[in-house]
Amino acid sequence: xxxxxxxxxxxxxxxxxxxxxxxxxxxxxxxxxxxxxxxxxxxxxxxxxxxxxxxxxxxxxxxxxxxxxxxxxxxxxxxxxxxxxxxxxxxxxxxxxxxxxxxxxxxxxxxxxxxxxxxxxxxxxxxxxxxxxxxxxxxxxxxxxxxxxxxxxxxxxxxxxxxxxxxxxxxxxxxxxxxxxxxxxxxxxxxxxxxxxxxxxxxxxxxxxxxxxxxxxxxxxxxxxxxxxxxxxxxxxxxxxxxxxxxxxxxxxxxxxxxxxxxxxxxxxxxxxxxxxxxxxxxxxxxxxxxxxxxxxxxxxxxxxxxxxxxxxxxxxxxxxxxxxxxxxxxxxxxxxxxxxxxxxxxxxxxxxxxxxxxxxxxxxxxxxxxxxxxxxxxxxxxxxx
Ligand SMILES: [Zn+2]
Ligand SMILES: [Zn+2]
Numbered sequence: 001x002x003x004x005x006x007x008x009x010x011x012x013x014x015x016x017x018x019x020x021x022x023x024x025x026x027x028x029x030x031x032x033x034x035x036x037x038x039x040x041x042x043x044x045x046x047x048x049x050x051x052x053x054x055x056x057x058x059x060x061x062x063x064x065x066x067x068x069x070x071x072x073x074x075x076x077x078x079x080x081x082x083x084x085x086x087x088x089x090x091x092x093x094x095x096x097x098x099x100x101x102x103x104x105x106x107x108x109x110x111x112x113x114x115x116x117x118x119x120x121x122x123x124x125x126x127x128x129x130x131x132x133x134x135x136x137x138x139x140x141x142x143x144x145x146x147x148x149x150x151x152x153x154x155x156x157x158x159x160x161x162x163x164x165x166x167x168x169x170x171x172x173x174x175x176x177x178x179x180x181x182x183x184x185x186x187x188x189x190x191x192x193x194x195x196x197x198x199x200x201x202x203x204x205x206x207x208x209x210x211x212x213x214x215x216x217x218x219x220x221x222x223x224x225x226x227x228x229x230x231x232x233x234x235x236x237x238x239x240x241x242x243x244x245x246x247x248x249x250x251x252x253x254x255x256x257x258x259x260x261x262x263x264x265x266x267x268x269x270x271x272x273x274x275x276x277x278x279x280x281x282x283x284x285x286x287x288x289x290x291x292x293x294x295x296x297x298x299x300x301x302x303x304x305x306x307x308x309x310x311x312x313x314x315x316x317x318x319x320x321x322x323x324x325x326x327x328x329x330x331x332x333x334x335x336x337x338x339x340x341x342x343x344x345x346x347x348x349x350x351x352x353x354x355x356x357x358x359x360x361x362x363x364x365x366x367x368x369x370x371x372x373x374x375x376x377x378x379x380x381x382x383x384x385x386x
Contacts, residue, residue, distance in 0.1 A: 027134030194249030
């Protein structure tokens with residue numbers, strides 16, 4: 001049992017974070033990142049380090065004492081296809097790819113927690129450190145789960161952190177119940193008969209029908225959902241095969257819908273199909289709807305959210321810990337783990353940084369030590385030695 005020098009750990013984590021930031025990798029391509037993570041976990045003396053779980057995922061296992069309970073702590077490792085606009089020394093060395101969501105910071109915080117817990121212990125049972133690939137696509141958690149995660153590395157509960165720009169560094173927030181939304185994607189393909197812009201009556205062009213659909217979709221939330229339900233329907237693209245002096249015979253409408261309950265997601269899809277079928281009929285064009293569910297809603301367990309808030313008060317100080325007032329309409333792949341075990345996802349402050357997914361964003365290294373300490377604190381609280 002060695003007590004770590006917190007200042008030395010903080011400096012070390014900052015080094016890891018900046019190294020990861022300079023070498024971002026897109027989802028399922030995190031080869032360098034996962035090798036980096038696995039090498040560190042082995043250096044810390046974990047009992048087992050498994051690589052290649054769900055593609056590029058890594059699972060580290062640390063056991064202490066004789067307790068038979070197991071908990072999981074999770075970080076995400078992937079970057080985004082965004083060109084970084086920064087001049088700092090650790091800026092991305094891979095053109096067109098950057099850590100614009102702070103997953104470099106999440107990975108460094110969890111590595112810091114692994115080092116802390118491996119050196120200082122203070123718990124009785126098993127901790128699984130999950131480093132997941134491809135969070136941004138909403139595919140990495142499922143890949144790990146379908147690779148036998150729960151059977152090979154069983155655990156009973158799970159915790160995860162995300163940084164929050166706008167929340168001061170050193171502050172912590174979570175809430176019981178819904179905290180992040182589902183994300184559905186949709187595509188509507190309209191087909192008609194294009195033709196000369198001067199002779200619209202000869203064909204069946206699709207642009208007017210497409211515009212009617214874009215407008216009508218705005219009635220789904222305002223007129224078809226209960227006023228107490230939360231939903232968002234955003235049309236984000238309208239693409240045709242037209243040119244300036246020709247009417248299009250093909251149009252594609254793409255977009256994104258958010259909700260917090262499966263029933264609301266189902267209702268949005270149903271209404272979208274009704275409106276599309278009716279509009280296509282009215283404008284004498286054909287229409288096909290593809291509706292997919294990319295992220296499921298993230299619902300924190302009530303008791304474990306209370307546990308997370310208790311652990312956070314010990315780390316951040318009670319005055320810096322709050323119950324989030326409302327859920328967010330962003331989505332998180334962490335939700336897939338909660339289909340298997342209860343858990344809690346929480347936010348840690350990233351100060352006045354640029355927003356997530358912005359080309360000027362950077363993770364604030366001052367937050368690293370708080371995140372590592374939270375992971376260690378919830379572990380010691382949930383796997384308390386007898
Ligand atoms: Zn993101
Ligand atoms: Zn993220």
